[in-house]
Amino acid sequence: GEDVEQSLFLSVREGDSSVINCTYTDSSSTYLYWYKQEPGAGLQLLTYIFSNMDMKQDQRLTVLLNKKDKHLSLRIADTQTGDSAIYFCAEIYGGSQGNLIFGKGTKLSVKP
Amino acid sequence: ETGVTQTPRHLVMGMTNKKSLKCEQHLGHNAMYWYKQSAKKPLELMFVYSLEERVENNSVPSRFSPECPNSSHLFLHLHTLQPEDSALYLCASSPDGAWEQFFGPGTRLTVL
Numbered sequence: 001g002e003d004v005e006q007s008l009f010l011s012v013r014e015g016d017s018s019v020i021n022c023t024y025t026d027s028s029s030t031y032l033y034w035y036k037q038e039p040g041a042g043l044q045l046l047t048y049i050f051s052n053m054d055m056k057q058d059q060r061l062t063v064l065l066n067k068k069d070k071h072l073s074l075r076i077a078d079t080q081t082g083d084s085a086i087y088f089c090a091e092i093y094g095g096s097q098g099n100l101i102f103g104k105g106t107k108l109s110v111k112p
Numbered sequence: 113e114t115g116v117t118q119t120p121r122h123l124v125m126g127m128t129n130k131k132s133l134k135c136e137q138h139l140g141h142n143a144m145y146w147y148k149q150s151a152k153k154p155l156e157l158m159f160v161y162s163l164e165e166r167v168e169n170n171s172v173p174s175r176f177s178p179e180c181p182n183s184s185h186l187f188l189h190l191h192t193l194q195p196e197d198s199a200l201y202l203c204a205s206s207p208d209g210a211w212e213q214f215f216g217p218g219t220r221l222t223v224l
Contacts, residue, residue: 004154035215043155043202043215088155100213102155 022089116216135203
């Protein structure tokens with residue numbers, strides 16, 4: 001079946017860049033998403049990228065998409081302690097609105 | 113109140129109890145979703161409603177029963193649950209035909 005894979009943990013120092021990686025399987029995915037979940041909160045949509053794009057930049061966030069390898073990454077520049085959270089990669093499965101497939105999430109820990 | 117709200121935020125129930133989770137959105141969206149997030153699995157889509165009609169049911173056990181009385185409200189009725197049903201249940205909404213989903217804070221359910 002369709003699958004989204006992420007590494008489970010990432011630890012960085014404050015001020016460094018963080019790179020969270022994700023691989024997906026559905027080649028027909030039209031949108032790919034990054035969600036952030038802080039403790040006690042619901043998922044917050046951070047950013048998304050359309051499948052005909054290679055890169056999208058939004059302030060400190062840079063999303064890179066390699067469609068050939070089905071690889072998605074999220075880079076956070078100048079990582080702050082407030083960026084500590086779980087980051088979920090998600091793809092639209094089968095082109096159907098609403099059928100999002102999520103990875104298990106990468107827990108980002110930012111150390112002072 | 114704006115956004116997507118969920119009540120209760122925390123729920124503890126026995127296996128013989130009947131309870132309901134409530135989701136409400138004030139965004140004017142007409143598609144709503146139930147997701148399950150457990151520690152051992154990626155986020156799972158349970159139900160999708162579009163214009164108050166169920167359009168997706170991902171083989172969810174019948175002990176979970178959704179109800180969408182109008183486009184602003186979504187319920188998840190629970191009965192005879194199992195301990196493995198303990199998880200965070202997330203509600204989301206989106207404009208019909210749009211890709212972006214907005215999530216509520218979730219209900220943390222514990223089944224004893």
